[in-house]
Amino acid sequence: MKVIFKTSYDNDIDLHEDGWARGRIALLVVVMAALPFLVGEYYLAEAANTLIWSLAGMGLMVLVGHTGQASLGHAAFLAIGAYTDVALMNIGVPWIISFPLAGLATGLFGALVAIPAVRMSGIYLAIATLALFVIVEEMVILLEPITGGVGGLMAPSIEIFGVNFDRYTNLNNFYWLCLAVVVAVTWLYANLLRSPTGRSFLAVRDSEVSARALGINITRTRALAFGLSCGMTGLAGSLLGHYIAYFNYELFSVFISINLLLVVTIGGLGFIQGAFMGAILITAVPQLIAILRGTVNDLTGIDLSVLPGLDTLIFSAILIGFIIYEPAGLWGRWLKTRVWFQLFPLARRDMFRRQKSYLKTERQR
Amino acid sequence: MSLLEVEDLAIHFGGVKAVDGVSFAVEAGEVFSIIGPNGAGKSTIFNLISRLYKPTRGKIMFDGRDITPLQAHEIAPLGLARTFQNIELFDHSTVLDNLLMGRHTHRSTNWVQDMLFVPAVRRAERAHRRKVEDVIEFLELEAYRDKLIAGLPYGVRKVVEIGRALAVGPKLILLDEPASGLSVEESQEVAYWIEDMRRDMGLTVLMVEHDMSLVTQVSDRVLAVANGQPLAQGSPAEVQSDPRVMAAYLGTEVYT
Amino acid sequence: MELIQLVIGGVASGCIYGLVALGFVLIYKATEGVNFAQGDMMMLGAFVALGLVNSDYGALAFVPGVILAAAIMGGVGYGIDRLVVRQIIGQPQFALVILTIALGFVLRFAAGTIWGFSPLVLETPFAGQHMEIAGIIIGYEDMVTIIVTALLTLLLWVFFGFTRIGLAAQAASQNQMAAYIVGVPVHRINSLIWGLSGVVSTIAGVLYASKGAIDPNIGLLGIKAFAAAVIGGFGSLPGALLGGILIGVVEPVAARYLPGGISQMSPYIIMLAVLVTRPNGLFAQIYAKKV
Structure with a gap:
């Protein structure tokens, strides 16, 4: 087992525990940056899709994983991001400005919505976000001049200082653009978590009363978390718009909200890495199902495509399995596996046994 | 002027008068304890001071400032910190x-x-x-x-x-049953810490505690409450020998 | 006159929202969990009834068919709790939300695989009949819906207020540990409540199916029923019903008199308004946590 000898408080303040960890992350970024030279166009597009999902996943992770608030309507914020970006570009604003503005607008909208919403707790907030989603969806249809209504609209191609980043004509560039955005947001997010702001999020999540007793303004902290979450999701939405290129309100269905929840829960609540693990899973599983379907068809002649909704069934089964057997998600599983190897052969079977717990009500009557 | 002054504090939950007309003052640099049987309203007094509950009546002054209209999160910045009985x-x-x-x-x-x-x-x-x-x-x-x-x-x-x-980094620290559930050695340690907090850190301590040996050992003054009302106030020895306090603990009615 | 007509139709569809909302509230009252698959349980209940009653499937008589369907769905509800939900006791409330959403998809897949995704019509003895009182036309299905809902609500109220199991369920919801110690079989009670909510949603499903065609996606109605439960305060059985009726009435009235799109949004706008002004619903039963 690796032992780190800490010589200064900076060891704890830094993002990575030592040079090795820093090197691993750097290597990962380099490999990701070199991906266009390693894989074909199809898989590169999928990789860009995964990056966008990771970004949206991080957005939801701030809320669900780090402030303990549930949202069942995050697709609404993807939509707001996408439509704001395209609307601004359509009136001639260059992408480099419209993109951050889209994030900002979504974040502001989220924070404004959050101020009444954060007074509600737990389940009520989840329901309110679901209602908000339905309202946003209807608004998108009603605001036809901006959103193209039911017919939808075309996302203009991205150009920065004369360089084209169109998803179809210059996929490599588009991929690098997504990667740059994701790396930047991840860095900001990681910084947030090691700073007082991030700690106040965790405090609000774990014990509201003591957070208040320590001087943390619950309403403001939650609204900030909501705003940041929506901002990140808005950025993801805007990239998603460009990725899909031609979209209408159906792109942002309630299923997208649920897939996003899947990303954060299966990935591992409370870990940035979890958002990435979840995003990889959610983009990889449909591919695997397609391959599986082909194999089954070849081997047995049974055509599984007559069962529509098989994808959702498999997703649901995975989700149920994780919630029951591994609530810490893929990343939590990995951490446990790592400890097992580090301690080998001393790890005991019961080491990660969950404490038996009972439901305790928060109601007084 | 006292560091913390509580005047005629009261809170009623429906018909239940959890705290009813409690007044006391904590001087800077002292250890002040509140004792009383279960359900006497001790923790409720703490929750009122840290503004988690809104009092029905009364006034709380901290460091020369009326903190009754403040919100819970505005208390800590003034230099008032607390612990929770059931660990939060x-x-x-x-x-x-x-x-x-x-x-x-x-x-x-x-x-x-x-x-x-x-x-x-x-x-x-x-x-x-x-x-x-x-x-x-x-x-x-x-x-x-x-x-x-x-x-x-x-x-x-x-x-x-x-x-x-x-x-x-508070001026006044509220300890809600710091020794409950601890072994004799552990609560002795708590006693030393409380003494050090006062002596070395110049803190004022307001404590709710059941463990009478701890209370007698560290407190300068003690307030006894029962059924939300103050019974007696004074040095630990005075309060302990007060007949009304003894009656409250033994559960008999007091006729005066 | 037209308004009265709209209101009567609205009350009838509101009763269906209300019944699904009752299912939510039942489970919430007993286990403090929220079952997001409630709408899909209603859908499945309707399909099971259809499978038993329709002439090209089971071809049973209507009333025994519906009773059998309710019994089957009671078993499904019991089984879901016994096999799945019980596994995650002690995890945050949020876990149950996600779990039941996933379960909803599973139920939808099951119904789609068995009965297909194209709309089907349940054969009811009162289809297409109506009566006329003072110029107002009332369909039999609306009458039946309103009467059945009223009876069912009364039964549930008696159940929770006066029967042993009902009282035990209330005790279990407030402190499982304490209820367990005083001898309440908490696990079994929870499963029974899930079963009961399966029965209620089957009845809602049958009433829904009596008004038109059904397909596996009608479970999405659950979201609206949810809004009804929230408006009613989530812990209150009559509240849920009133919330449902309110939504049921507002929807057609808004569609008739207000600009397009408002009608679809109206349940959620009402719900948000209620949540903002009274964060715990109109008939609040939830108080702050004790420290």
Whole structure:
């Protein structure tokens, strides 16, 4: 087992525990940056899709994983991001400005919505976000001049200082653009978590009363978390718009909200890495199902495509399995596996046994 | 002028008068204890002072300022920290992070600076860490620094709870049953810490406690309450020998 | 006159929202969990009834068919709790939300695989008949819906207020540990409540199916029923019903008199308004946590 000898408080303040960890992350970024030279166009597009999902996943992770608030309507914020970006570009604003503005607008909208919403707790907030989603969806249809209504609209191609980043004509560039955005947001997010702001999020999540007793303004902290979450999701939405290129309100269905929840829960609540693990899973599983379907068809002649909704069934089964057997998600599983190897052969079977717990009500009557 | 003055404090939940007309004053630098049988309203007084409950009537003055109209999160910045009877720690964080969360009122950076992690944030973090290390050293928590709360034994959590309140850097610390559930040795340790807090750190301590030996050992003055009403106030020996207090503990009615 | 007509139709569809909302509230009252698959349980209940009653499937008589369907769905509800939900006791409330959403998809897949995704019509003895009172036309299905809902609500109220199991369920919801110690079989009670909510949603499903065609996606109605439960305060059985009726009435009235799109949004706008002004619903039963 690796032992780190800490010589200064900076060891704890830094993002990575030592040079090795820093090197691993750097290597990962380099490999990701070199991906266009390693894989074909199809898989590169999928990789860009995964990056966008990771970004949206991080957005939801701030809320669900780090402030303990549930949202069942995050697709609404993807939509707001996408439509704001395209609307601004359509009136001639260059992408480099419209993109951050889209994030900002979504974040502001989220924070404004959050101020009444954060007074509600737990389940009520989840329901309110679901209602908000339905309202946003209807608004998108009603605001036809901006959103193209039911017919939808075309996302203009991205150009920065004369360089084209169109998803179809210059996929490599588009991929690098997504990667740059994701790396930047991840860095900001990681910084947030090691700073007082991030700690106040965790405090609000774990014990509201003591957070208040320590001087943390619950309403403001939650609204900030909501705003940041929506901002990140808005950025993801805007990239998603460009990725899909031609979209209408159906792109942002309630299923997208649920897939996003899947990303954060299966990935591992409370870990940035979890958002990435979840995003990889959610983009990889449909591919695997397609391959599986082909194999089954070849081997047995049974055509599984007559069962529509098989994808959702498999997703649901995975989700149920994780919630029951591994609530810490893929990343939590990995951490446990790592400890097992580090301690080998001393790890005991019961080491990660969950404490038996009972439901305790928060109601007084 | 007293550091904390409570005047005619009352809170009624429906028809239940949980606290009814309690007044007392805590002088700077003293250890003041509130005792009373279960359900006497001791913790409710604490929740009123830390503004988690809104009083039905009465006034709370802290450091010359009326804190009755303030909200719960506006109390800690004035220099008033508290612990909870049933341990309210942040279970999924380490001991170190729990203590750092206690430094919230001293934060000097905003969320934009935090996200960019500008040099000021690092400087502030180092300063917070130094303060927190003082607390860790004082309470001898070194061995648990990087441990998650969720896996710690009860006694240690109780100490971390005190540590988090100390990290706030308060003038007045409210300890809600600091020795409940602790062994004799552990509560003796708590007694030493309370004495050190007063002597070395110049803190004022307001405590709710059942353990009479701890109360007698550290308190300058004691207030006894029963059924939400004050019974007696004075030195530990005076209060303990008061017939009304004895009656309240033995459960008989007092006729005066 | 037209308004009265709209209101009567609205009350009838509101009763269906209300019944699904009752299912939510039942489970919430007993286990403090929220079952997001409630709408899909209603859908499945309707399909099971259809499978038993329709002439090209089971071809049973209507009333025994519906009773059998309710019994089957009671078993499904019991089984879901016994086999799945019980596994996650003690995890945050949020876990149950996600779990039941996933369960909803599973139920939808099951119904789609068995009965297909194209709309089907349940054969009812009262289809297409109506009566006329003072110029107002009332369909038999609306009458039946309103009467059945009223009876069912009364029964449930008696159950929770006066029967042993009902009282035990209330005790279990407030402190499982304490209820367990005083001898309440908490686990079994929870499963029974899930079963009961399966029965209620089957009845809602049958009433829904009596008004038109059904397909596996009608479970999405659950979201609206949810809004009804929230408006009613989530812990209150009559509240849920009133919330449902309110939504049921507002929807057609808004569609008739207000600009397009408002009608679809109206349940959620009402719900948000209620949540903002009274964060715990109109008939609040939830108080702050004690420290």
